[in-house]
Amino acid sequence: MKSQTHVTFVLDSSGSMSKIADDTRGGFNTFLLEQREEEGEATVTLYDFDSTVELVYQGSEIADAETLDTDNYRPGGKTALHDAIARAIDETDDYIAAADVENVIIVVLTDGKENASETPQEVVRERVEEYREEHGWEFLFIGANQDAALTAEQMGMDRDRSLDMAHDGDGAEAAHKSVSESISRARNQGTTDGFTRKDRQRQERTEDWEVTDATGWFISTGMIRAATERVCISDLPSGVIWLLVCSDYRGRESIYKAQWHRCCAPLITIVSCIRYWGVNQSVDRIPRLVRGVWRIVPWALLWPDSTAIICYTIMTK
Secondary structure (H helix, E strand, O other): OOOOEEEEEEEEOOHHHHHHHHHHHHHHHHHHHHHHOOOOOEEEEEEEEOOOEEEEEEEEEHHHOOOOOOOOOOOOOOOOHHHHHHHHHHHHHHHHHHHOOOEEEEEEEEOOOOOOOOOOHHHHHHHHHHHHHHHOOEEEEEEOOOOHHHHHHHOOOOHHHEEEOOOOHHHHHHHHHHHHHHHHHHHHHOOOOOOOHHHHHHOOOHHHHEEOOEEEEEEEOOEEEEEOOOEEHHHOOOOOEEEEEEOOHHHHHHHHHHHOOHHHOOOOOOOEEEEOOOHHHHHHOHHHHHHHHHHHHHHHHHOOOOOEEEEEEOOOO
8 A cells, every 4th residue: 555655753752852741742632633534544653762762663553553642741851852763764765665755855843952862963964954955855843942944954854844943832832833733735735845934933932032231223225223121123124234232141032042043933033143242342343343244234135124133242241
């Protein structure tokens, strides 16, 4: 019997996932239920990983796939992310050789960075790129507590098929919802087309966009306006350059959170993030700030409706 789509789910079960364990189980189980309502045939393979990698089941028909419960999903241990991805690719390749599958999608969900694998990142990247380019596999990467787009790219995956997940129950459930919708598109259209703006908005948290103790200026044609105290980045107007001067770490870290958080794109496009510590150092490095401003010019021309942010942090020691 031919299965048109095969999904290999690589699910983090390290200790840090305990916080969202119930919602991870519920989200995965809802994913299975929703996929059972789709037309056509599909199979699913499930791996979970902590300090080691475990194959929970392989090639199960969606209708028969086992749901997660407290017996088969119990977080604990470290994060052997690279080992898990490498094994999933190799064993999925062996499986589909006999199963005659048309579409293969590898879904990776983790809330932490690699810290326990024997497999080097370079090996993972080579395998991912090989199967993307030569076999047409798709890889979806969902990551919490990290820059998901950057992590995905370092492992050879497409940035547009990465998703920043909020590390809370709603974030976990929403991530599985986004995966389910992506898989449904693949089963109906042949490709997931990556994550959507709606997927990213589900993960948005207001606190990620607030900068405290900041002073800045909106700069656009014919307008220079000062702003003080609290700034909500998601409220910045489009088509301007925002020069933000922060006097503490909180403001700078908020910018970092927003830097690759693309749920507001193209409203928010952070082009350059420049940091300085110490008043004397910042004065000495003013030319670097000028170069940073110059870097945004081509971006502003290409995306006139975006908002460019330059972060200039002055901290005294």
